[in-house]
Amino acid sequence: MTGRPFPTQRRHTLFFLDQIRDFAPVHLDTEVDATALVAARHRAREAGPRRSVVSYVVHAAAGVLAKHPQANAAIHGRLDPRVATFDTVSAKVTLDRVLDGQRVVLATVIPGLEHAGLAEIQEHLDRVAAQDPDTAEEFAAIRQLRRLPFQEALDRFRTAAGLLERRPGTTGTFSVTSLGHRAVDGFHSVGGTTVTLGVGRITDRPVVRDGAVAVAPVLRLSLTFDHRVIDGAEAADVLTEIKDALEAVPA
Template identity: 60%
Template sequence: MTDTPGEPLPRQRRHTLFFLEVIREFSPVFLDTEVDMTRVLAHRAAALESTGVRYATTAYVLRAAGRVLAAHPDANAAIRGGVGRPRIARYPFVNGKLALDRTLDGRRVVLGSVVPDLHTAELPAVQAHLDRVRDGDPDRLEDFEGIRKLHRLPWPEGRRTFRQAAGSLALRPHLTGTFSVSSLGHRAVDSFHSVGGTTTTFGVGRILDRPVARGGEITVAPVLRLSLAFDHRAIDGAEAADVLTEVKEALESV
């Protein structure tokens, strides 16, 4: 039997492979919780009626996580290196990277867009950023020019360039954020866990009516399953649990 010859990987997927190689250094641990989204959905409906703007679930998560991480500097950090001589940088600002399902140069890929200053940004500014990168043309948007340049480079040079950028603690919060959010809630996905190249990564599933206990009674409420992957090199489980709980509380008190 002869081997199937196969074909080269599409160049549009190079950045994903380079990214997966870099995050092998991570030591991820996974947590999850359930969020009662009653107040978020009420706020979204009111905003749509009064302003015509429909806020995405991820906009609420980005804003809530930005506020929470500003109070947890060890979680709003990046670490480089393993057990040898690791270095850590803590940032005075909070930038959130959102993973986007887009078509670039004719091929469906994952692209990341960094929403800046989420420690102070309000919901309209967050949504305006999301609308711009979701509605704009990835083949033209300046946000993705770095990825397009990376795809044009020869494989070894592109790999080296990506690793150099990812290894810079000064560049990393502007390229990959200080935390990440990834959502698959547009499909029948209840929960999932992913590593976004940051110390904390939130995974957003779908909102589904589920039974919840309120005041000693069982009722039905819209529930979001929210996960958190954290890099154990930077923080421990107790602080990660604090972060996830505080994001849950922020969403439930919108």
């Protein structure tokens, strides 16, 4: 056996997992007929601009959550909890990156989604994907956590996480995480927000249309919600409406 200190590059993940211990997660999942989504991505690719599956999911979810303010919310505190509902919609999207030689999960927050179009969402994701985590301003706070003494870094993380008014900019009002680039059909994750969407791969599956079995591209989509903030009926409405929006992606 070989022991080693915990890598400082992953310190933010350790602190995040400490923060979400208060969560009361419940997991839902559905299947999305991705025929329209695949066709829209193909048409976009022929026209020039790339469109990722995640950008479509973020766009669809933002439109739904703008109509569900109770789900576009956050909670903080145990003995005297406070719940904040937000008048803006922002998404935290996870990223698989390398920080100082260590593979880590990072995140970016896309703000103002109640006014953002698909192209703006994709531009944000492409811009962040092109940045170097070792130098980009986007990840300066993560790098700072590495330089501080452990307890001071943890205290700062906890303090920042407890400020409800800052949540839209620091953690987003909902989260999207994807493992669809690999052979992962579906998964559930707690993203630190009341609603977290897990995006699996799109693959051909049998579906029933007009009473007959056909083969179509299917996306497995999960929703994890914090039961302290909303109940299952609200979460089911949100997931169903996101599914409906993705199945009706316009040309």
